[in-house]
Amino acid sequence: MSTATDERSPGSTATVRDPAEVQRRVKISVTLLLVSAVIFYFWWTIDDKQVFYLLSGERMRDTVPGQISTHPVTLTCGILVLVAAAAAALGLLRRGAVTLVSMIIVGTAFLLCFVVWAYSDLDVAFKPWITNPLPGTFAVATPLVLGALAGCLCERAGVINVAIEGQFLAGAFFASVAASLTYSAGAGLLGGIVAGIGISAMLALFSIRYLVNQVVLGVVLVVFAQGLTNFLLDQIPNDATIKAYLNEPPKLQDVAIPGLSDIPLIGEAMFNQTILVYIMYISVVFVTFVMFETRWGLRVRAVGEHPLAADTVGIKVRRIRWQAVLLAGVFAGLGGAYYTVGSTGSFDKNASSGNGFIALAAVIMGRWHPLWATFAALFFGLMSSLRNQLSLVDKIPSELLTMTPYLATVIAVAGFVGRVRPPAADGEPYVKS
Amino acid sequence: MQLEIRGLTKRFGTFTANDHIDLTIEPGEIHCLLGENGAGKSTLMNMLYGLLEPDEGEVLLDGKPATFATPGDAIEAGIGMVHQHFMLVPVFTVAENIMLGREQTRGLGVLNRASAATLVRDLSDTYKLAVDPDALVQDLPVGVQQRVEILKALANNAEVLILDEPTAVLTPQEIDELMSIMDSLRKDGTSIVFITHKLREVKAIGDKITVIRRGKVVGTTEPTASESELAEMMVGRGVKLVVDKDDADVGEVALDVKNLTVIGARGTTVVRDVSFDVRAGEILGIAGVQGNGQTELVKALLGLVRPASGRIQLEGRNISRHSPRQSLEEGIGYIPEDRSHDGNVGSFSVRENLVLDLYKHDEYSRGLALNLRAMSANAEQRIDEFDIRTQSMNSSVSALSGGNQQKVVVARELSRSLKVLIASQPTRGVDVGSIEFIHKRIVAERDKGTAVIIVSTELDEIFALSDRIAVMYDGRIVDIVSPNILRDEIGLLMAGGGGTAKKNA
């Protein structure tokens, strides 16, 4: 008996154009044309012959910077993007790896030209140099990646986690307290983990046991965590001696990995970091592996996609969900710890300043896949890092620059990610009648 | 293994779904459980499988009492079940689905996919059920998905196999194939519980038949009983197995479809170069196994998906780029195949659902303001006319039974004057009384001079209603035939074979 899918006459598909495909083609080529137009505008308006860059090390009196010749670079990039636009229009950019790679090339080209433009024609005596955006990228992205992993774990198991921000706050606060009490930054990480698991436990209890709408629950848990950490922070007296015991933690120190940290461009950014950053790398690999290559991961995905099916083969749906949510708490708590022991030290009100929601966005942008979510978080980190660098240059008002990572995310989501498919049972409690 | 059920009872609130059911299934027996939709067959089997907890009664395995708190317990005890709605994770591969719950690992919980795939291959060789272990389930046709379900049960060494309405998604040929699989399993000593509401199948394969009506066992009989006897036991009264209708009084062409091609959500062509027409006053039945492009075809007719090429003309005007609203306004009535998904807004009241596509008409609104009084009057009238059993017009539709929910959709679509009525699976999951009623209304609509398209996977329904039958396979209309054709011939067409097949090059 033949099946319905295996006979597909090539003739009929070639003559008929999928309207959606045509629309997509038009959209991409128009976008690319616009991008190239902007690049050509840069090429046209830049007066400086070259700009300087320094990708590693400190800027000293006798440091020799690298040079970028502005006009050739912008012109090349502009033509490159133009070629890509033409390719898209001709339908050469089909879905898949080719498109992805060309989009990355186009994006990089645009960012390069933008940075060159921003650093050129500055009317100041002491010309700033372009610096490496990657260290900043990893600084911003580390907690985001950890938070996004937590989101992926929960949602793959079918529990929506809007409360990442709450886990960050609780993690940050208790990491600070634990580290201050023990005078050990490592203990701070443990404190963060415990707090993250605590919020996770509330998330699990109310969503799995009490069937509370999970988006509602997430928002409420964020408010709860804000209120609780603020309240507890107010309880810590201003008395310097007591404060030192409770909210003046030691910070994690950078540890350079011999060899790797000497790699040009990325070595400093990726391999001369705190232990937390290395934990982040391991976590990404760990979560991806566990989710896709282990029995437990298979079950997690099964209860997130089709809990009834999982139940009919004897899997305890609620138990698996509890496990996934609690494990997620570990990563979110570590992400929270970044905001105290991992960077600034003591806890301030709203220490994570809404980054939990960015992590949530990374989960959705990454289509609930830990690797893609990591890339989404890194993308956001890169944007933030560039923003921070460019705000030191007077070309664009820094207040406006503040919004670029957010705008970039909106554009990325609206333009290239579009409609996403969450795990089928995401947000639906499993109830047996 | 002998399976005995004693006095099993399940209540949902005040409703008794199963009332002291007694049943014994002998080893190596195919025991048919016959009953119409909503009779309580699935409830019974879900209790047997640990998905529902019985309120009373007990289950005996080889004479020893057994309780199944979870499906895991049931599987452990050697019970396997092929569910009506497949219990497969669509984004998993065949091997992953079969290994789920009893995963092969390399130790430390790391999956061993290779050994899982080998197991699937062995099983499919043993039982002659061909599947590709690495294929994603969502890419498989339903017939193959069912094979995966059966393999899943067999992989767990099931001694009692429950098949819940397994034939609904199969071609007649595939049904024959399933029957031969059941036969060989029976020979190996597996007991099979075969749940169905189709009399023909029961007579073909069953060793024993138990009929259930309204949650009670009506009786147990032999497959030698006549179809009308069985039907009467099942429904509780004499049932007419045919729909009364006169010959069609055919008028002008109402809907004309030319070379229609539709590309599906995943970029594959799902409707290929389809051409047909329907005339006023006739019923065109579209037969075919589920998933051969019927769904997308009717969606394109209404304007829910835009065709990639081709033309749809309504009384000579091109409507192929119409929005659903424009199509509805032009006089197309549409009964979608999945009423709770596409037909009704479940949380809306009966009153609101009865005007779901009419609320903008002058009768029901003035400017922005809804005319609640008119909506109520309409609801009262339709509830009466279509015998919709509801507590009140303000009850939410999701509280109604399947048959009454479907009547709400039918009542709404027939409450305005139509040029074309498109009804997709108009009686799926509906009790016999409602089926007769809905069929009668559809024929009445035809006799008013409306062109009617019925899409159904139930051949009985196609034969009962159609004046002409179009058969779809793999996105094409393979042939358009008269309803006097033999059942076997149409079965062959549904499987893509035979026929004149003049429409596809």
Add this chain to the structure above:
Amino acid sequence: MRERPLRLPASWLPSVKVTMASMVLALLVGALLILVSDRQVIESFRYFFSYPWDAFRHSGEAIGESYKALVSGSVGSWSAITATLERAAPLICAGLAVTLAFRAGLFNIGAQGQLIVGAVCAGYVGFHYELPPVVHVLAALLAALVGGALWGGIIGVLKARTGAHEVITTIMLNYVAAALLTYLLTKESFQQPGSNNPRSEKVDAAATFPSILGVHSGIVLAVLAAVGVWWLLERSTVGFELRAVGANADASRTAGMSVANVYTLAMVVAGLLAGLAGAQQVLGHQDSLTASFGGSIGFDAITVALLGRATPLGTVLAGLLFGALSTGGLAMQAGAASTPLALTQVLQALIVLFVAAPALVKAVFRFRESDGGGAVMAKGWNS
């Protein structure tokens, strides 16, 4: 035929009961936090076994003082009531913005951004132009509505045209709006003449909300807005579409509705309501824009809407409650027990949490009702 009431009393009575019980439960948990935060109580527990009575007395006093301050600070005097109402008005409007979007199946986390943009527009019209008294306030109000509606509309259009998830886009546009505000506050055309502070010019007196009995008329607008939203949702064709799409987008599409248009429209109206909240802040509560003028109203609005079960009446009541909690919280902080303001935030979260988990509340209080359900809203991401 005669109209039957849409909801019978019996159907809302249990949920009122659950709400009340949830508040009691939240206050109990809050009491525990008060005890922890009161130094005298902690001291007295140190010698609990010698003088147990002391511990109880101090505990009782601390809780009593705090909650007394909470009540008297929110509704204890006319000035307290006006403060509560002024606080509640924007909460209600922004809460309605969340409620309305919810009913269309959209999760509007962006009330904050819509509110900011609305307020910026209102403020600009308020201080930049000179218009006659009544006209000026109306013009400023209109500007707020348009600004908010546009900002909300962006979300709707993005969702409808590209499928971009509104949770992401609203979160991001909140940040964009906040950055926009900070930027504008550095511009001379916004700053007060002769000042470099990030504070805008004062809004013309003609453009501020008139006061009635010491309370600015914003609360009246808020209640009117709630009535309007109720009518729109329950009595109009637009609301019919909106609710239908929110409950089952596929069936709505099949019935001829344009889901894309409904999403856009819902976000436009939601933005408009949030813009109104912004106007409340800048034309009523305060008279100029600062970087933090919006506080966390847009975010609190989500909890308001959730507590109000996404109905207009519920939103009004929840807004009043949260308004009272936040003015009372200030009094509590200033009061004898000097309980931190953050406690009210904890209370708010707990109330919503308990209301959303009726099973828990019923278990605690041993209620009998089988029903009295939780918040009925969009289920998952797919809604």
